[in-house]
Every structure is written in C-alpha cells, then in structure tokens.
Amino acid sequence: MKFFVDTADTQEIADLAATGLLDGVTTNPSLIAKSGRKFLEVVEEICGLVDGPVSAEVVALDHDTMMKEAAILRKIAPNVCIKVPLTVDGLKTCKKLSDDGCMVNVTLCFSANQALLAAKAGATFISPFVGRHDDIGFDGMQLISDIRIIYDNYDFATEILVASVRHPIHILEAAKIGADVMTAPPAVIRALFNHPLTDKGIQGFLADWAKTGQTIG
Ligand code: E4P
Secondary structure: OEEEEEOOOHHHHHHHHOOOOOOEEEOOHHHHHHHOOOHHHHHHHHHHHOOOOEEEEOOOOOHHHHHHHHHHHHOOOOOEEEEEEOOHHHHHHHHHHHHOOOOEEEEEEOOHHHHHHHHHOOOOEEEEEHHHHHHOOOOHHHHHHHHHHHHHHHOOOOEEEEEOOOOHHHHHHHHHHOOOEEEEOHHHHHHOOOOHHHHHHHHHHHHHHHHHOOOOO
16 A cells, blocks of 8 residues: 655655655645645645655636646646546546546545546546544445445556545555555654554563673674
C-alpha cells in the first residue's frame, strides 16, 4: 500500500520523506489555508520534496474554470495530480484531463456508485473519505470494501486512495481490504512506528548490553 501524507506543512513532508516511506502528498484548500502560505508556491515546494504524486485541488465549481485552474497547476511540476470534486463538472474535467495524460484525484467520494463514476471518468485516484463517513454514523471502511469489489470486478485501473484517515486502525483496515493508497495526517503516520513493547524491549537489550562492557567498532 502506498503512503501519502495529508498536509501542506513542508517541514513535516520533508521529515517524512527522509524516512524513505513516503509515496506522495495530498493537500486540500483547508490545509493550504492552515499553512498560511500562497497556494502555488507551497505546491511547487512540495513537488520538489517528493517524487510521487502531489494532489492540488481546483476551487472552481464549473468545468471551464476548473480546466483553466488545472492548466495553471499542471505547469508547476510533472508530479502534480489535479484534484477535482466528485460532481458532474468535476468528472467532466477528470475525463478531459486524464485523456490528456494528466493524473487526477477525484475527491469527496462518499458512495461506491460515485467511485464507479470516477473510474469510468478515468480517475487516477478515487478518494473515499472514511473519517467523515464514520462521523455521521456510517461505516467508512465498508465503503472501501465495496469499491474494492467493484473495481476488481471490472479491472478498473483507478487506485483507491483512502482519505480522511483519523487513526492507525483506519490504515490497518485499509491494508487488509487491499486499498492501493492511504493518505493520513503526519501524526497518524508517526503513530504507526510506535509500540510500548518495542520501547521496553530496547531498554532491556541496552541495559543487558551495558553489562557486557563492550562497544561496537
Ligand atoms: C484527502 O485528500 C483530504 O485532504 C483529507 O483526507 C480530508 O481529511 P479530513 O476529513 O480529516 O479533513
């Protein structure tokens, strides 16, 4: 499963990229607002930090303006992936951009039928939002399972990008289902490394090692 980080904080992205485990980045207008930085500048900086796809979202609601915004974003770097909302105009834009060889991430997906439409529109990634689904009393992970079955039934190449991830269990469940990608906030990715028994084990080994009086090298 590919790991994307869901942030516009370039320091966090650089730190995670240094682990060698980061496959891409997703941003959205709220994350850009949180960064307090200029959209195009921050996307350009992120594209220089990772080789993989960097999702940058259009903010227009109509197809023509979406295409104009996408043209500006595409010029930033070859690894820019245009993010469009799951609307009629968004999918029309998705089809045009993907036919033109551009990566497209279709965002704000909340049903398996929406995911089916995005695949038919040639999306590179579909982003079902599991956390926001859970928030309103639905099972976000059931949505991922349903999309996996549908995409496998028809051999769609669209990758399932599990979004709105709130905790490590979301990532575990996504991996068990066979999602292609997950995007999570930096803190959730960092939490994956931790286990109290790992820390306890290291302490025990180091205490015993100190008793040997040896050094390596
Ligand atoms: C995905 O691309 C979105 O940016 C993101 O996962 C939304 O997450 P949220 O529901 O925590 O805002």
